[in-house]
Amino acid sequence: MLASNISSQGRSLSSQLFSKRGLSLLRNQCFVDGEWRDAASGDRFEILNPVDRTVIGRVPDMGAADVSSAIDSAHVAFKNGPYSKTTAKERSDFLRNWYNLMNNHSEDLAQILTKENGKSLAESRAEIKYGNSFVEWFSEEARRINGEILQTPVAGRELLLLKEPAGVAALITPWNFPFAMITRKAGAALAAGCTCVIKPSEDTPLTALAMAELAAAAGFPRGTFNVVTTSPKNSALVGKELCENPKVRVMSFTGSTGVGKILYRQCASTMKRLSLELGGNAPFVVFDSADIDLAVSGAMASKFRNTGQACVSSNRFFIHDKIHDDFVAKFVARIKSEIKMGNGCTEGVTHGPLIKESQLNSVSELVNEALSKGAKLHCGGKALPDLGPLFFEATVLTDVTKEMKIYNTEIFGPVAVINKFSNEADVIKEANDTPVGLAGYFYSKDISQVFRVARKLEVGMVGVNEGAISCTEAAFGGVKESGIGREGSHHGIDDFVDIKYVCIGNLVDQK
Ligand code: ADP
Numbered sequence: 001m002l003a004s005n006i007s008s009q010g011r012s013l014s015s016q017l018f019s020k021r022g023l024s025l026l027r028n029q030c031f032v033d034g035e036w037r038d039a040a041s042g043d044r045f046e047i048l049n050p051v052d053r054t055v056i057g058r059v060p061d062m063g064a065a066d067v068s069s070a071i072d073s074a075h076v077a078f079k080n081g082p083y084s085k086t087t088a089k090e091r092s093d094f095l096r097n098w099y100n101l102m103n104n105h106s107e108d109l110a111q112i113l114t115k116e117n118g119k120s121l122a123e124s125r126a127e128i129k130y131g132n133s134f135v136e137w138f139s140e141e142a143r144r145i146n147g148e149i150l151q152t153p154v155a156g157r158e159l160l161l162l163k164e165p166a167g168v169a170a171l172i173t174p175w176n177f178p179f180a181m182i183t184r185k186a187g188a189a190l191a192a193g194c195t196c197v198i199k200p201s202e203d204t205p206l207t208a209l210a211m212a213e214l215a216a217a218a219g220f221p222r223g224t225f226n227v228v229t230t231s232p233k234n235s236a237l238v239g240k241e242l243c244e245n246p247k248v249r250v251m252s253f254t255g256s257t258g259v260g261k262i263l264y265r266q267c268a269s270t271m272k273r274l275s276l277e278l279g280g281n282a283p284f285v286v287f288d289s290a291d292i293d294l295a296v297s298g299a300m301a302s303k304f305r306n307t308g309q310a311c312v313s314s315n316r317f318f319i320h321d322k323i324h325d326d327f328v329a330k331f332v333a334r335i336k337s338e339i340k341m342g343n344g345c346t347e348g349v350t351h352g353p354l355i356k357e358s359q360l361n362s363v364s365e366l367v368n369e370a371l372s373k374g375a376k377l378h379c380g381g382k383a384l385p386d387l388g389p390l391f392f393e394a395t396v397l398t399d400v401t402k403e404m405k406i407y408n409t410e411i412f413g414p415v416a417v418i419n420k421f422s423n424e425a426d427v428i429k430e431a432n433d434t435p436v437g438l439a440g441y442f443y444s445k446d447i448s449q450v451f452r453v454a455r456k457l458e459v460g461m462v463g464v465n466e467g468a469i470s471c472t473e474a475a476f477g478g479v480k481e482s483g484i485g486r487e488g489s490h491h492g493i494d495d496f497v498d499i500k501y502v503c504i505g506n507l508v509d510q511k
Contacts, residue, residue, distance in 0.1 A: 034222025077223025131180030167249030280438025298467025
């Protein structure tokens with residue numbers, strides 16, 4: 001069943017590139033209304049391996065009309081399909097089946113992920129494990145989406161709050177975590193009883209299509225789980241359709257702040273529920289009481305995970321001047337000894353390339369501008385064309401000033417920008433001096449300072465003496481322009497349910 005649907009063209013191209021196991025989940029069509037479909041136009045676009053820009057697949061370039069049809073299927077499934085009649089326990093069982101299947105196929109999924117995203121196999125395996133933990137979590141949470149019975153202020157009334165699934169959910173996801181960003185949204189949506197239309201990034205749709213294959217095998221009824229793929233040419237129109245189609249009731253998006261703002265505006269037209277996980281500009285502060293080795297380990301994890309392409313990546317390091325030089329020396333030594341860039345499929349490679357040329361150009365320009373204005377380079381600083389067209393060295397810069405673009409921009413690459421500070425009030429002011437607020441990290445052994453600073457940082461998530469903080473139990477999300485809503489945790493369900501108040505009046509006591 002799982003190896004059913006690869007066209008001969010897709011198979012011959014793919015079989016040269018993927019192992020037999022990874023191949024069994026490769027799909028080159030969209031999954032809509034329980035079947036594999038092409039775009040009505042027949043158009044396709046190429047998926048490239050960022051390691052060497054070779055073509056690893058061709059998937060349908062769906063337009064707004066194709067996506068409207070997918071929304072119709074999800075809407076029919078939501079209103080009248082078998083999923084609309086499921087109990088919470090049955091939804092929990094579907095999610096558990098999906099979790100088990102993805103667990104069994106985790107190596108196949110990791111291979112596909114590495115091929116289309118470029119991250120090392122070790123990182124892909126970690127993402128599959130992390131991402132699948134959301135499916136497991138929401139299979140458990142599905143059974144605890146309870147309503148409330150309220151105290152009534154008026155005699156003879158019973159007041160109930162019911163939690164009902166909001167409707168069709170549109171999920172638009174990015175390329176940096178092609179698996180986990182889908183499970184974090186879809187797990188919650190499906191647990192609540194919503195049906196979904198998922199639009200993965202044009203750079204990494206193959207992981208999403210493999211997940212659809214496993215969702216179908218897990219038994220989700222037709223129309224419940226739909227995946228549509230589009231090229232950049234169609235993304236804006238498809239996005240508009242997902243935002244403005246009245247049959248969609250929830251828009252959940254992870255991606256750039258710029259696109260998030262467009263979707264926010266467009267969703268006003270139909271007053272959709274919105275969940276937006278957008279960009280960050282995370283501060284990483286090391287106070288003079290900190291354990292420097294611990295802080296360096298945290299910096300390695302927080303800065304270089306996914307080659308710096310994560311919204312919770314540390315973007316601005318602030319190191320107390322008493323320990324600054326020591327921290328920089330240790331950090332650079334760890335980078336030189338631990339980071340091995342290359343093809344993510346190769347044993348021993350820790351970090352892959354950037355995802356696309358625009359990312360490479362943006363990172364190179366930020367570094368070059370900072371160097372031209374006097375920043376000091378401690379390691380890295382340039383592209384690595386010998387490894388492939390999209391590699392950029394792990395880089396450390398100090399003596400960065402506010403006039404340099406790199407100080408104020410979400411870098412999204414393996415570049416650490418290190419600043420000095422000498423007092424707590426100043427560093428908190430600097431850390432908060434940005435319109436976004438997703439994650440923030442600091443290292444300190446002073447317990448009063450730990451509470452003070454954790455409360456004062458204007459972010460949605462704080463790591464104290466810890467550089468890798470994401471887990472399914474925690475509420476993930478930001479403040480200010482980093483977005484709206486929380487994913488994961490028991491709060492992750494909230495975006496996908498409506499609360500209905502029921503007042504039963506004129507109840508009569510027995511005479
Ligand atoms: P990045 O710049 O990191 O690629 P984006 O925010 O552009 O991040 O992309 C995240 C997701 O948003 C992807 O699935 C992409 O296709 C989608 N996207 C990009 N532009 C639009 C748009 N105008 N409307 C809807 N979705 C969009």
